[in-house]
Amino acid sequence: MSFAGFLDNSSGGGRIVAENNLGYSSNMPSGAISQPRLVTQSFAKSMINSPGLSLALQTSMEGQGDVARMGENNYENTNVGGRRSRDEEHESRSGSDNMDGASDDQDADDMKPPRKKRYHRHTPQQIQELESLFKECPHPDEKQRLELSRRLSLETRQVKFWFQNRRTQMKTQLERHENSLLRQENDKLRAENMSIREAMRNPICTNCGGPAMIGDVSLEEQHLRMENARLKDELDKVCALTGKFLGRPMSSLASPTSLELGVGGNGFAGLNSVSTALPLGPPDYGNGISSSLSVIPQTRSNSGPTGIERSMYLELALASMDELVKMAQTDEPLWIRNWEGGREMLNYDEYLRIFSNPCNGPRPNGFVTEASRETGMVIINSLALVETLMDSNKWAEMFPCMIARTSTTDVISNGMGGTRNGALQLMHTELQVLSPLVPVREVHFLRFCKQLAEGVWAVADVSIDSIRETAGAPPFFSCRRQPSGCVVQDMPNGYSKVTWVEHAEYEENTVHHLYRPLIGAGLGFGAQRWVATLQRQCECLAILMSSAVPSRDHTAITASGRRSMLKLAQRMTDNFCAGVCASTVHKWNKLSAGNVDEDVRVMTRKSVDDPGEPPGIVLSAATSVWLPISPQRLFDFLRDERLRSEWDILSNGGPMQEMAHIAKGQDHGNCVSLLRASAMNPNQSSMLILQETCIDAAGSLVVYAPVDIPAMHVVMNGGDSAYVALLPSGFAIVPDGQGSRGPSGNGTVSNGGSGHRTGGSLLTVAFQILVNSLPTAKLTVESVETVNNLISCTVQKIKAAIQSESSL
The missing domain is CATH 3.30.530.20 (START domain)
Structure with missing residues (x-):
């Protein structure tokens, strides 16, 4: 389709419009232009190149017959994103109509009127396919447009124009919605201002309800001034909130300008139901709003949401x-x-x-x-x-x-x-x-x-x-x-x-x-x-906020000492969780070693300038296994200091003694304890282990770490716990899920078959150890094997202890 008549240096644009008027003069209403007029080349270009000016011209030329309508038709062909003179026509098509029939033979007989342009409405199947692709990709590339045009029997140009129109409609409708919100808030503030002015002009006595005398106005006037100042502050807050939503500052003195544009309806029907219940700040979020969200293609700004x-x-x-x-x-x-x-x-x-x-x-x-x-x-x-x-x-x-x-x-x-x-x-x-x-x-x-x-x-x-x-x-x-x-x-x-x-x-x-x-x-x-x-x-x-100390707690610990111990235990548990799940709190590097089990995750990181950890290379290993025991029994077994020698190498083969106990809940399993291991020989000092245990309906946790004895004395006396270096290890226990069965021969959980259901537990075992005190040292294969052997040995000891307990 050619538009040379509008764009070349000749007066073809004016000639076409004049001929159009001659050809359709019989259809002109009374009072229309009786003689053919020429539209100059500059006027035609302004209609094409300036959407805003074109919109204004459409309004001002409402009664100028086919001259304006011919300019609209040519403008719609050259700029698919332009506004049409009638919103109803645009809404009915919604980007799904196409025009055809415009002549591109500029050498045809000037006396012959151009063929009337025909509109082709897309079929419902075509519109459904176009809408479906638009939801997934509002900006299809050339390949996608070619494929869609072939599949829908449309021209590539028709597909391209449809997507351009659709994007324009969505953008304009959102602008209309924002403008409606601003107008509502402006009307609300104007009404409040008028009521305040009316109250100042006609003061009323608060005692009798009648008109106040001049001498009685002073106190009322003072109240009104205070109310006016409060409303001014509210207005400033409204403008600040409006600026947040619009991404630009709003003045509290100037009323918002209208953004109403002549584009028809589209997929933003949900916004219309929200607009009546959404004043923009202070927002009154009413009930019953359940409109769906329509997605608009928009480029994210580096400074935050637009x-x-x-x-x-x-x-x-x-x-x-x-x-x-x-x-x-x-x-x-x-x-x-x-x-x-x-x-x-x-x-x-x-x-x-x-x-x-x-x-x-x-x-x-x-x-x-x-x-x-x-x-x-x-x-x-x-x-x-x-x-x-x-x-x-x-x-x-x-x-x-x-x-x-x-x-x-x-x-x-x-x-x-x-x-x-x-x-x-x-x-x-x-x-x-x-x-x-x-x-x-x-x-x-x-x-x-x-x-x-x-x-x-x-x-x-x-x-x-x-x-x-x-x-x-x-x-x-x-x-x-x-x-x-x-x-x-x-x-x-x-x-x-x-x-x-x-x-x-x-x-x-x-x-x-x-x-x-x-x-x-x-x-x-x-x-x-x-x-x-x-x-x-x-x-x-x-x-912790109550003044009473639970009966099991050791009264030798002061209130400040309890707070310091709990703070240290919380830091220990947080570091344990970060080592199990490899979150971004610590920069862990995952290792892939051939001699490490498939379900064991081994990671490493460097500890530098952290007073809460020993400096050097830290190695973390974690794995999860299924055990045929209830979560409660498994938790009781692991937290019992008397049974610790059955799985913990830090126990030195003997039972441990609880030196301090701080309750954290009604359940005895929610507590922080300080344990002491027996020395292997008289010349060796005993070791202290800080342990925190937690249990609730969703699962349980046992976390522990060896700590320095002098440092713990400082903490128990209320000193700063941030300088106590520790690396945590421990266990996380959860139920295996309703409907699950015992493990099959390869260790996996089976949900099928007719076997007897076993209520088991999923146990996660995790260790963090210091493999080298120099942060610049190289990690060796022997260190990885040591951690892998430690975690495997611990799991086997726990399984053996559970099996022997079940056989009793």
Whole structure:
């Protein structure tokens, strides 16, 4: 199709328009131009090259008949992203119509009118194919366009124009949505300002309700001035929040300009339902918003999320909060209770019926769903728990064995009125199960906090991977969180009722077969583990804050000494978890040695200038095995200092003695102990071992490390524990998952067959040892073999002890 008549140096553009008027003069309305007019070349070019000017001309030339309409048709052919004069026509086509029939023979007889342009509507099948590819790739390359045009029997040009129109529509609709939010807030502030002015002009007596006298206005005027100052501060906050969402500063004096553009409807129908309930800051996040998120291709700025991305984040947060509250409050048939373990399982078919448009779109191919819900009473009030969840450092301290690393990457809103109501922030977290056979889950997500009622709060998380993909971030992820989080309700006895929902989708083939039943049942990353850990940690905090000392504790330790020992034990446990899962907290280098077992992970790192660790080369080895014993019995065996000689080489072949004990919960298994090993000969000094044990409904932990005797004397007297050097070792115990059976001949877990079900445990064994005190030294093969032999020998001793105990 040629547009030489508009673009060459001749007056062809004007000639074509004039001929068009002659050809269609019979159709012109009364009062239209009676004589043919020429449109100059400069006017035609301005229509083509300036979309904004073209939009204005369309409005001003409403009554100029076919001259304007002919210019519109030619402009639409040359610039597919241009605006048309009628929104209804554009919305009905939605980028799916094509024009044809324009003549490109400029030497034809001037007296013949050009053929009337024909519009071809795409078939529903073609539109469905185009929409499907657009969701996956808004910017298809030439190869994809050729393949699509061949498959749909369309021209390549038609496919290209369709995608250009679709992108333009989506961008314009979002701009319209942002403009609507700003107009609403502006109207609200103007109404408040008018009411304040009216109150100042007509003061009313607060006692009798009648008009106030001149002499009685002073106090009222003072109150109004204070209210005016408060409203001005609120306005400044609104402008600051608006600037955050739009990515540019907003003035509190100037009203926002209109961004309304003449582009029709598209896939942003969900935004229209949100706009009436979403004033932009201080945000009033209303109930009942469940619109799905539409994804827009946008380039991520190096300085943080753009204004469009922030608006998308806000809509995603609202939708995830709505879904979380519904999942927390709805029982059967959405949640079905498992009669074996008593846990609640998600009815996925019912979930898809209720939430037909999931927040993050359909489940990716190769992914499986993991969903769980748990309710429990926790000794903490709702405000304290909400503050803990919204602070990344406090959150990591509350769940140290589950969170390998976390950070808040961007704060979109801090909340309203000095509270966390309406707080919205971007976070990055590494979640872990203490086993080298389960990869760390790296998640980028939004965390949104909302007060549902007096004393009732909700905190919702949802992955932003779909938005990050369109913003230019790497699209590869092995796990994503669908709306998850908790609903917290204050109870009159100082407790809170916590309903926790975990809903994730992950690649199952990344998890070792030993742990697939555990992860699939929601026992690894599920709601039961979050609630159990929260209950145990809050119980520990309540005991430490009380003045009473538990009966088993040794009164020789002062209050400051208890705090120092607990701080040292916490650092020991954190380092143990970091060595098991190879998180980015420490820079571990994985080793591949031919003489190391396949399921044993061996890593190394250099310790330099860290007063809490001995300097040199640190070697870590970890493995996980299945044992035919219940988790409770295995935990009791490993934490008993009297039985330690059956597996620990540090015991010197004899029982150990408990020198100090600090309780951390009602269960005797939650404590910090200081153990002393017997000396092998009179000339050898005894060794002290610091040990922390934890147990809850989701699993248990035994972590220990040899410590220096003089250093521990300082700690027990309240000294700084940061300078006590230690390298931790220990065990992590979890149940093998509901429905699993004993190991088959090759050691794997079998879920089939008719054999008798065995309730077993999954035991993770991990050691960290110093192989050389020089950080610059080379790692030797002998050191790797020593660690591998140590871990293998320990596992064999534990198996032998369990077998001998079972035979009794």
